[in-house]
Amino acid sequence: MNTGFETGASELFETTFTALHAQAPLKTWSLIVTVFGDIAPAKEEQIDSQLLAALTAPFGVKPEALRVALHRLRKDGWLEAVKTGRRSAYHLSTTGQALTQSAYERIYRAAQTGPGADWQIELFEDAAAAGRARTALIGANILVSPAPATGAPLALAARDVPDWMRAALVSPEAQADFAGYVRALEGLAPALATATLSQEARVALRFLVLHHWRRIILRQPEAPELLLGEDWPGHRARQLTLKVFQDLPRAKLSDLAAQTAA
Secondary structure (H helix, E strand, C coil): CCCCHHHHCCHHHHHHHHHHHCCCCCCHHHHHHHHHHHHCCCCCCCEEHHHHHHHHHHHCCCHHHHHHHHHHHHHCCCEEEEEECCEEEEEECHHHHHHHHHHHHHHHCCCCCCCCCCEEEEECCCHHHHCCCCCEEECCCEEEEECCCCCCCCEECHHHCCHHHHHHCCCHHHHHHHHHHHHHHHHHHHHHHHCCCCHHHHHHHHHHHHHHHHHHHHCCCCHHHHHHHHHCCCHHHHHHHHHHHHHCCCCCHHHHHHHHHC
16 A cells, blocks of 8 residues: 655655764664654554555655554553454654653753853762763763752852853764754755645655654753753754754544554
């Protein structure tokens, strides 16, 4: 059966895929997590095997690779399977749903404005061992995080944070990741304004950008974005990503399912 998603691999998709793939190879299991997180984030929502195959086909995912990835995700507790006639359908497990929800804000939230939050600074003999959510390391002994509204024993207003501390907050590797991602999207964003794309091509492009954005943003600690505001190296990356999401709105699962069933 021709589902129509074979046309998802448009010229614009191929150009963007090549640019983003140069940064990091695509992993099938991770792509599936991206798909579920975007169109089926609740455990009550199911995607059958035929639709999953259609959605991942533009990425070059073969049936055997898809089966192996689905088996891994079930084994790791991300997905559960149910039978729908002769085919299987999949949905997020309770664990998978919780993990998806925990990452949702970081992936989809609006870009920061202004200089960022005030800094709370804590000194430890081994700061890495004391790491907590929304914190970042500066050297071996300094842990920084957004200052609580009630104040902190040692805090700096955002405008008073010295440049060396700001620079130490983002690794060269993270800066390179964001720079490569921005280069790819700076070519895509204006092209979307004039391109004539099928619905299948639009779905594939959204998943492509979302997948690489999800990979890059979830690899970084959250503190740098909160603390650096517009000076964060990923600020432009988030702006471009949100523009793509605006131009390529999330598809409804029911519409996609109906298309493959037609």
